[in-house]
Structure formats: structure tokens, C-alpha cells
Amino acid sequence: MKINLKVNGILEEVEVDASAVLLDVLRDKLHLTGTKEGCREGECGACTVLIDGQPVDSCLYSAAAAANAEIETVEGISANGLSAIQKAMVEEGGIQCGFCTPGIVMTLTALLRQNADPTPQDVAVALNGNICRCTGYSRIVSATLKAAKNAMAQKAGDAHA
Ligand code: FES
Ligand code: FES
Structure with missing residues (x-):
């Protein structure tokens, strides 16, 4: 399926499996590897990104569910130098x-x-x-x-x- 993800203010159209999690789409499709994969079970927080301003574990968050939301990754907050x-x-x-x-x-x-x-x-x-x-x-x-x-x-x- 094709979905639109708005990541760090940029709208991206990506082809994803219906079961894909946001972490994998960010890292593998959009090459935003600042978001880390740790436990993949919602325990460690290494994969935390913001969706509409709220921290979420992207390893458990459906990519499809993030369509059209405002997604922020560490690359976005440091786009103009360290925050x-x-x-x-x-x-x-x-x-x-x-x-x-x-x-x-x-x-x-x-x-x-x-x-x-x-x-x-x-x-x-x-x-x-x-x-x-x-x-x-x-x-x-x-x-x-x-x-x-x-x-x-x-x-x-x-x-x-
Ligand atoms: S990778 Fe550990 S909470 Fe997501
Ligand atoms: S896990 Fe090494 S600095 Fe936090």
C-alpha cells in the first residue's frame, strides 16, 4: 500500500506493507537512521519519535496509522545544528x-x-x-x-x- 508520511515537515509517499512499523519505514525506506532499534518490544525507548508532538515507540507504531500525522525524528530537531x-x-x-x-x-x-x-x-x-x-x-x-x-x-x- 502507498501512504503519505509527513516527516520533519516533508511529505513523503512511501510503499509499505500493511503490517509495517514506523521504525522500519523511517530507517529502511527514508534512511533516517538516527532513530534506533533496541528491544523492538516497546521497552527501551531507543526508537522514540514524536507523532503530533507526543513521544511514541516507533517499533510498535503502525506506519499506516502515522499517515498524515506530523512525525518528528532526531534529524528534524537538529536540522539547524544541535538543539x-x-x-x-x-x-x-x-x-x-x-x-x-x-x-x-x-x-x-x-x-x-x-x-x-x-x-x-x-x-x-x-x-x-x-x-x-x-x-x-x-x-x-x-x-x-x-x-x-x-x-x-x-x-x-x-x-x-
Ligand atoms: S526499540 Fe525498544 S522501545 Fe522500540
Ligand atoms: S545507553 Fe549508553 S548512553 Fe544511554
Whole structure:
């Protein structure tokens, strides 16, 4: 079947099996390999992308069900250089092997859009579906708080400019 997928603002017509999951279509048909395949069971969050702004496990999400929705991948949020949360992750050491990072970045991107000033608890709750085996999470939490603080400072600076 042919479906239209809107990925990072670009409409793509792709031929897919009715049973295809979004992860495979993104990686294999659209060559967007920033989205990672981990468990394929909805447990690790490595495959997280945003659909209409909400984080989903693309390994379990039907590609056909994503037709005509707004899909965002890590490539989209870094199209103009590293995003604020990506920069903070680098600065705070929230990345070690990096395999979990694209999924975590997508989850945190959604969080920061919905909650400009999250608490450590808010970050922990948001990351409930993302497993990182390397970092112990505390640096990821610090990175999120730093990105939020930077964004608020920038906004305040813009308001006074
Ligand atoms: S690969 Fe999708 S949740 Fe693990
Ligand atoms: S940095 Fe290695 S799994 Fe998170």
C-alpha cells in the first residue's frame, strides 16, 4: 500500500506493507537512521519519535496509522545544528555510548515543549519509557534542567531586547 508520511515537515509517499512499523519505514525506506532499534518490544525507548508532538515507540507504531500525522525524528530537531537539549546533553555528560540518546532527546524535546520549567521528578517521569544503561540518568536530568534554564534565560533576554 502507498501512504503519505509527513516527516520533519516533508511529505513523503512511501510503499509499505500493511503490517509495517514506523521504525522500519523511517530507517529502511527514508534512511533516517538516527532513530534506533533496541528491544523492538516497546521497552527501551531507543526508537522514540514524536507523532503530533507526543513521544511514541516507533517499533510498535503502525506506519499506516502515522499517515498524515506530523512525525518528528532526531534529524528534524537538529536540522539547524544541535538543539538546546542536545547541547546541554553534551555539556553535562548525559551521553556515553549514545545509543539511547536520540530517543531520550525526543522524549525530552516533547517534555520541554509542554513544561518549560520541569522539576527533576517531572524529568524522571517523562523518561519512564527510555532506558539508558550507561549514564545512571542523573546527568541526563541535569542536562534537561540546564536546557530549560537556558531557554528561560534566552526568553527573558529576548523580552528585554
Ligand atoms: S526499540 Fe522500540 S522501545 Fe525498544
Ligand atoms: S548512553 Fe549508553 S545507553 Fe544511554
